Amino acid sequence: xxxxxxxxxxxxxxxxxxxxxxxxxxxxxxxxxxxxxxxxxxxxxxxxxxxxxxxxxxxxxxxxxxxxxxxxxxxxxxxxxxxxxxxxxxxxxxxxxxxxxxxxxxxxxxxxxxxxxxxxxxxxxxxxxxxxxxxxxxxxxxxxxxxxxxxxxxxxxxxxxxxxxxxxxxxxxxxxxxxxxxxxxxxxxxxxxxxxxxxxxxxxxxxxxxxxxxxxxxxxxxxxxxxxxxxxxxxxxxxxxxxxxxxxxxxxxxxxxxxxxxxxxxxxxxxxxxxxxxxxxxxxxxxxxxxxxxxxxxxxxxxxxxxxxx
Amino acid sequence: xxxxxxxxxxxxxxxxxxxxxxxxxxxxxxxxxxxxxxxxxxxxxxxxxxxxxxxxxxxxxxxxxxxxxxxxxxxxxxxxxxxxxxxxxxxxxxxxxxxxxxxxxxxxxxxxxxxxxxxxxxxxxxxxxxxxxxxxxxxxxxxxxxxxxxxxxxxxxxxxxxxxxxxxxxxxxxxxxxxxxxxxxxxxxxxxxxxxxxxxxxxxxxxxxxxxxxxxxxxxxxxxxxxxxxxxxxxxxxxxxxxxxxxxxxxxxxxxxxxxxxxxxxxxxxxxxxxxxxxxxxxxxxxxxxxxxxxxxxxxxxxxxxxxxxxxxxxxxxxx
Numbered sequence: 147x148x149x150x151x152x153x154x155x156x157x158x159x160x161x162x163x164x165x166x167x168x169x170x171x172x173x174x175x176x177x178x179x180x181x182x183x184x185x186x187x188x189x190x191x192x193x194x195x196x197x198x199x200x201x202x203x204x205x206x207x208x209x210x211x212x213x214x215x216x217x218x219x220x221x222x223x224x225x226x227x228x229x230x231x232x233x234x235x236x237x238x239x240x241x242x243x244x245x246x247x248x249x250x251x252x253x254x255x256x257x258x259x260x261x262x263x264x265x266x267x268x269x270x271x272x273x274x275x276x277x278x279x280x281x282x283x284x285x286x287x288x289x290x291x292x293x294x295x296x297x298x299x300x301x302x303x304x305x306x307x308x309x310x311x312x313x314x315x316x317x318x319x320x321x322x323x324x325x326x327x328x329x330x331x332x333x334x335x336x337x338x339x340x341x342x343x344x345x346x347x348x349x350x351x352x353x354x355x356x357x358x359x360x361x362x363x364x365x366x367x368x369x370x371x372x373x374x375x376x377x378x379x380x381x382x383x384x385x386x387x388x389x390x391x392x393x394x395x396x397x398x399x400x401x402x403x404x405x406x407x408x409x410x411x412x413x414x415x416x417x418x419x420x421x422x423x424x425x426x427x428x429x430x431x432x433x434x435x436x437x438x439x440x441x442x443x444x445x446x447x448x449x450x451x452x453x454x455x456x
Numbered sequence: 457x458x459x460x461x462x463x464x465x466x467x468x469x470x471x472x473x474x475x476x477x478x479x480x481x482x483x484x485x486x487x488x489x490x491x492x493x494x495x496x497x498x499x500x501x502x503x504x505x506x507x508x509x510x511x512x513x514x515x516x517x518x519x520x521x522x523x524x525x526x527x528x529x530x531x532x533x534x535x536x537x538x539x540x541x542x543x544x545x546x547x548x549x550x551x552x553x554x555x556x557x558x559x560x561x562x563x564x565x566x567x568x569x570x571x572x573x574x575x576x577x578x579x580x581x582x583x584x585x586x587x588x589x590x591x592x593x594x595x596x597x598x599x600x601x602x603x604x605x606x607x608x609x610x611x612x613x614x615x616x617x618x619x620x621x622x623x624x625x626x627x628x629x630x631x632x633x634x635x636x637x638x639x640x641x642x643x644x645x646x647x648x649x650x651x652x653x654x655x656x657x658x659x660x661x662x663x664x665x666x667x668x669x670x671x672x673x674x675x676x677x678x679x680x681x682x683x684x685x686x687x688x689x690x691x692x693x694x695x696x697x698x699x700x701x702x703x704x705x706x707x708x709x710x711x712x713x714x715x716x717x718x719x720x721x722x723x724x725x726x727x728x729x730x731x732x733x734x735x736x737x738x739x740x741x742x743x744x745x746x747x748x749x750x751x752x753x754x755x756x757x758x759x760x761x762x763x764x765x766x767x768x769x770x771x772x773x774x775x776x
Contacts, residue, residue: 382474
């Protein structure tokens, strides 16, 4: 009787059902995606892909989760609720990707091929290719979708692409080995991985107005969902720092070993951070500073927490 | 399951390579360095495993005893350079760049770059099976490359450096002329590109094949039995290829891992066993010279056998 009661109680509990609180992690080093149950911190399954998945973006209508498999030259379209692959589209070297805020455009960087491609988001047709040297890494958009900004890792520069004219507006030097780039309060923030800071850049002409120290190997920047906190991962120091998004004042620095890379935010306030060199995803509780890491595949890079979890 | 090689590579990268790249302002090489760290870890483990398995075998049942083993030390140097040091890095970087260029060009023209998994979709996700198929295809291509390296005079001159060793041990596998290595790399890469080997599996595949090749060079009386000899290249089988009578443009047992190709194409010789190794026609520097002397002697021999130098004039100069 006790056994039966236990069984009924267990069955009534919300289990790790597909679509409720999943973390999808892109294991760039072993050509798989890890699908994790966020509530229980367990890996539910590994989805094989072809070669080398790096970055992920949700389509404007939220219907598809796009994963760029750069080594395979294909874009994967996943069900964002389950992580299942729905279709594969041949695409040259899709490394990082971003949709324009108005949902009309998709920009894809080809880091290995020194190119940035502009696609029509609805038809996925290539509209324009911009050859940009060298190593175009991350991309972000202006809020009005008029411009896309791309970091050029190999030449220490940032490129501004005018979407309407479909032409490069300017290319400016911003610091050593720029990687992550985001738009915040009318400025561009560029994380300089070959240095210890992010640059605050004027989007009009690429002039660097300010440099904000974060730590060695500043790699990626993320804005918290409430837009109050700016998070920066420092790959060489192995830290994740929280800054006031308005003043850039340091709030706290957290030790996150293993090359912290991409971040996504869970509804409980925790940060899920990929740790490239130790095959783990760290779950950081900013309130306590506690970091709990979960094993995933080799060289985990992009991460997406499913819609239901937000 | 956490991969110990990846963890070791991650540790090497995070504690040594990354701070070093940061210090010298070369962070754009960070991803490449992480890739190399993995191959170096595989390489070190492979050398250690080869040493741990082959050395006892050579002590237990040696084919030959030598008063000293000075000639073997050069082979140790060849092995370390080839498996842990610069070569895996160069191999990875070059292969990766070539694959990016070729696949990008193909996708620009509306073609889908080739991979075994696209040809046989059922392979997707079955890494071990795919790995095995890649290995079989590459071994087949290696058979023909090896056979052709004996066929052409200039190529044989370079390859004869490998055959000149009279003290053949498990270290001898990497004893190659740099030009011969370069040709081998181009050959291997062309095939790897055609079948779409993933860059991160490519050096691992080379290292696995090389472990078996090391074993086949061991100075050990080791046979795999009648059936085993026909399934996998053994030290006994491969020693026949290194025999003094087999040195040159007519040889046998060219297979590196699988003897299937020798059986199929009529070059298998299962009769001879544990013969004396070396190339009697090679100058002494190729056998017992230093690393540099061996490389230089290989070039000289290539020039002679290709007819780039006048042997009659060379003869008069020697007599004079």
